[in-house]
Amino acid sequence: MTVPPGLRKFTLTAHLTFSVGWIGAVVAYLALGVSATTSEDAETIRAAWIAMELTGWFVIVPLAVAALLTGLVMSLITPWGLFRHYWVLIALVLTVFATAILLLHMPTVSSLAEVARQADDAALQRLGGDLFHPGLGLVVLLTITVLNVYKPRGLTRYGWRKQQEQRRRTPATTGGTVQP
Amino acid sequence: MADPPRRRDTAGVGADRASPPRMPRWVKLSLIVLAVLVLVVVIVMLIAGGGHGPSRHAPGVQLPAVSVTADLALSGGGLGGLAPPEASQR
Numbered sequence: 098m099t100v101p102p103g104l105r106k107f108t109l110t111a112h113l114t115f116s117v118g119w120i121g122a123v124v125a126y127l128a129l130g131v132s133a134t135t136s137e138d139a140e141t142i143r144a145a146w147i148a149m150e151l152t153g154w155f156v157i158v159p160l161a162v163a164a165l166l167t168g169l170v171m172s173l174i175t176p177w178g179l180f181r182h183y184w185v186l187i188a189l190v191l192t193v194f195a196t197a198i199l200l201l202h203m204p205t206v207s208s209l210a211e212v213a214r215q216a217d218d219a220a221l222q223r224l225g226g227d228l229f230h231p232g233l234g235l236v237v238l239l240t241i242t243v244l245n246v247y248k249p250r251g252l253t254r255y256g257w258r259k260q261q262e263q264r265r266r267t268p269a270t271t272g273g274t275v276q277p
Numbered sequence: 278m279a280d281p282p283r284r285r286d287t288a289g290v291g292a293d294r295a296s297p298p299r300m301p302r303w304v305k306l307s308l309i310v311l312a313v314l315v316l317v318v319v320i321v322m323l324i325a326g327g328g329h330g331p332s333r334h335a336p337g338v339q340l341p342a343v344s345v346t347a348d349l350a351l352s353g354g355g356l357g358g359l360a361p362p363e364a365s366q367r
Contacts, residue, residue, distance in 0.1 A: 183301060249301070250301065251298070251300070251303070254297045254298075
């Protein structure tokens with residue numbers, strides 16, 4: 098799909114903003130999770146859980162969905178495509194996986210935040226934190242970032258087939274320049 | 278995804294061949310590493326006594342709102358400690 102360069106740059110700007118924002122929000126969430134895990138102050142634990150719920154639903158989830166959607170748009174309006182290159186395909190799978198786990202995990206966070214709102218000090222001390230999911234999520238997001246920056250080579254079978262079709266349609270006099 | 282693929286990138290691994298290209302080495306290595314990591318996580322969870330799994334995320338599985346405090350006190354709390362009652366009493 099051919100789009101004006103201005104629109105492509107705008108979409109890219111949005112995608113980068115949402116993606117980097119997602120990583121930053123997860124780091125902030127991790128800080129709250131560490132605080133809830135390590136703090137001995139009941140009010141700090143309570144506040145951390147309430148903040149984790151708010152950060153999750155109102156920052157991380159919107160950023161994740163927006164990053165996924167703008168990523169899909171970027172793949173459609175640039176020559177990279179969605180299924181043609183392994184790095185794009187893997188980044189897509191990882192992003193869908195991270196978003197799905199996030200959406201499935203957030204109700205549990207809400208439940209625990211509700212517990213934290215009403216629990217007494219002794220119960221709060223035993224509530225613990227949330228480190229596994231955001232930690233794993235951060236690793237996945239950093240992997241996606243590395244893939245997007247380095248763009249390791251490798252065509253999928255689908256990408257190769259599409260390229261062959263394109264070459265058959267493109268006269269040899271063009272020097273084989275490929276513009277999907 | 279900003280820059281369009283360069284000629285070399287667009288061609289990719291084995292693009293000039295008559296047959297489809299093989300899976301790149303970095304993809305194979307990544308898949309192996311991923312499989313090992315998943316295996317390690319599963320083993321750690323089994324050793325730790327469970328308390329986590331895809332079924333925990335299934336719709337309808339709700340954590341009790343207030344009465345959970347007593348269970349939390351028994352189980353040690355935290356997301357990893359939210360095991361079923363029979364598991365937390367082991």
